[in-house]
Amino acid sequence: MNIWYLIGIIVLVVFLAGIRIVRPTHRGLIERFGKYNRFANPGFNWIFPVIENIYLVNITEQMVDAEPQEIITNDNLNAKVDAQVYFKVTSTEQSVKSSIYNVFNYQYQIVNLARTTLRNIIGTLTLKSANSERGKINAELHNTLMQETANWGIEIVRTELKEIDPPKDVQETMNKVVKAENEKIAAVDFATATETAADGQKRAEIKKAEGIKQARILQAEGEAEAIKLVNEAAEHYFVGNAQVLRKLETVEHALANNAKIVIPSNTELVNVIGEMAGVLPLRKESSKDDKKLI
Numbered sequence: 001m002n003i004w005y006l007i008g009i010i011v012l013v014v015f016l017a018g019i020r021i022v023r024p025t026h027r028g029l030i031e032r033f034g035k036y037n038r039f040a041n042p043g044f045n046w047i048f049p050v051i052e053n054i055y056l057v058n059i060t061e062q063m064v065d066a067e068p069q070e071i072i073t074n075d076n077l078n079a080k081v082d083a084q085v086y087f088k089v090t091s092t093e094q095s096v097k098s099s100i101y102n103v104f105n106y107q108y109q110i111v112n113l114a115r116t117t118l119r120n121i122i123g124t125l126t127l128k129s130a131n132s133e134r135g136k137i138n139a140e141l142h143n144t145l146m147q148e149t150a151n152w153g154i155e156i157v158r159t160e161l162k163e164i165d166p167p168k169d170v171q172e173t174m175n176k177v178v179k180a181e182n183e184k185i186a187a188v189d190f191a192t193a194t195e196t197a198a199d200g201q202k203r204a205e206i207k208k209a210e211g212i213k214q215a216r217i218l219q220a221e222g223e224a225e226a227i228k229l230v231n232e233a234a235e236h237y238f239v240g241n242a243q244v245l246r247k248l249e250t251v252e253h254a255l256a257n258n259a260k261i262v263i264p265s266n267t268e269l270v271n272v273i274g275e276m277a278g279v280l281p282l283r284k285e286s287s288k289d290d291k292k293l294i
Contacts, residue, residue, distance in 0.1 A: 017049040026056045027089075027096045036101075039093040057096045061088040061157055064107050066114040068163070075126040082162040085114050085145065087154050098153030106152055110145065114159070117144045127166050134161050 021044060022028050028040025032052045040054055047054055068082040087110060089099045103109055121140050122130050130137065141159045149156060 014049055015046070018046045018052075020045040020047055020054050022056065025058060025060050027059055027091055027093075029055045029057070029096060029100055031055070036097065039096070055100060057089055057099055059089050059091045059096070061086055062107070063087075064111050064114075065162075066111055066118065069115055069118070071119050071122045073122060073127045073130060074124055077127045077166060079122065079127055079130065080163065080165040081118055081122060083114055083118055083141065084160045084162055085110055085141075086157040086159070087145075087149075088157060089153055090155055092153075095153030098151060103149075103152045106149070106154055109152075110149065110154075113145060113148055114141065117141050122164070127164075130164050134164070137161050 020028070020040065022040050022042045024042045026042070028045060029036060030038045030040055030045070030047055030052055031054075032048070037052065040056075045054065063084055063086050066083040066085060068080050070078050071081045073079055089095055089106075099106055118137075118141065121137055125133065125137075138159050138161050141161070142156055145156045145159065
């Protein structure tokens, strides 16, 4: 009885010692005598103590900092560059095995690979282009890391260029240049706006002058047309009496102020009035007295 009791205790201790609980954030590789044996999924797992070992791998997204470094740009300026790399080990058995068996300390490898890649990329760019093409640098860094880590069982989620800082004196010069460019643009915009306003005023004045000119032309044409119509009417209705009518108008203007005018008999004016009244003009005849005298 004592032997079986002792064996039971040993078995219980060995069983308890071999229990391994794998969290959902991890996957496990179980080795027996230093050789890969099986894959450990989340939950309860049991291994033979001493004979087997389990190695857990985190499959959640992780971030490593490439750490700031001085990089000489293509225009021979020193820039302080820093970047962050986000990655994760995919959850498949083959990927987890690759992250353990194909690379030693993949986090350390990713950091150094990112630093080297940044030096290669930014070294071909000027400081100004490097600051303005951050998206391009991120894309090139991401593609390079994806290619280099393809057999590590790792997925490079994204890369972020954290900073590109030039030396202090260079930064001050760049700020002055940017300020000058902004002032130049503002001056050009103001000049353009002023010129546009002047052009608008000029066009308005031209339109106004053209309107006045057109109005005068139309007025002159109207007056000419009115005169033409009056002449045509006069020629049509007053052909015989046109001269007489003109003479009467002269008399009308002469008598406008009720002035008394003495005119001799048998004058042209009397004849005009007589003609308009239907009276025959006076004719000169010798009086009987004259005849007698002869």
